[in-house]
Amino acid sequence: MVEEVKTYHAEVTRDGRFWLIRVREIDRSTQALRYKDVVTMANELIEIMDGVKEDEYDLHLEVHLPSSVKDHQARAEVLREEAQRKQAEAAAEHRAAVQELLALGVSQREAGEVLGMSFQRVSQLAKSS
CATH class of the missing domain: 1.10.10 (Arc Repressor Mutant, subunit A)
Structure with missing residues (x-):
C-alpha cells in the first residue's frame, strides 16, 4: 500500500527587507533575507516543528505579490504575446x-x-x- 505524502503550504510575502514565510499546517512563521532561501527556511521550520525529514513531505509555495506587480506581469504577458x-x-x-x-x-x-x-x-x- 502506498502511503500518502503530507503537503505543507507556505505562504510567502515580502515584509520590509525580508520574505515572510507562514506554514499553515503548523501555524508557524519564519523569514528569509533572499528569495532563494525561502524553500530552505520553510523546510527547516517544518522539520524542527513536525520532526519530519525533507523527503517525507511535499512543500507548496504560494507567493503573494502586490497587486501592482501582478498588474505589470499581466501586461508584460499581453505584450509578449502581441510581439509574437x-x-x-x-x-x-x-x-x-x-x-x-x-x-x-x-x-x-x-x-x-x-x-x-x-x-x-x-x-x-x-x-x-
Missing part, C-alpha cells in the same frame, strides 16, 4: 517580399541586397513558401 504575433506577421511580409522579387526574376543574392537581408535568410524565406 507581430513577429509572425513581419516574417510573412518578408516572405511575400522575397517571393515577389524572385517572381520578377531577381536572384536570391540580389534580393538579399535590395531587402537588406543575408543571402541565407532570403534562401530560407524562399524555401518556406
Whole structure:
C-alpha cells in the first residue's frame, strides 16, 4: 500500500527587507533575507516543528505579490504575446517580399541586397513558401 505524502503550504510575502514565510499546517512563521532561501527556511521550520525529514513531505509555495506587480506581469504577458504575433506577421511580409522579387526574376543574392537581408535568410524565406 502506498502511503500518502503530507503537503505543507507556505505562504510567502515580502515584509520590509525580508520574505515572510507562514506554514499553515503548523501555524508557524519564519523569514528569509533572499528569495532563494525561502524553500530552505520553510523546510527547516517544518522539520524542527513536525520532526519530519525533507523527503517525507511535499512543500507548496504560494507567493503573494502586490497587486501592482501582478498588474505589470499581466501586461508584460499581453505584450509578449502581441510581439509574437507581430513577429509572425513581419516574417510573412518578408516572405511575400522575397517571393515577389524572385517572381520578377531577381536572384536570391540580389534580393538579399535590395531587402537588406543575408543571402541565407532570403534562401530560407524562399524555401518556406
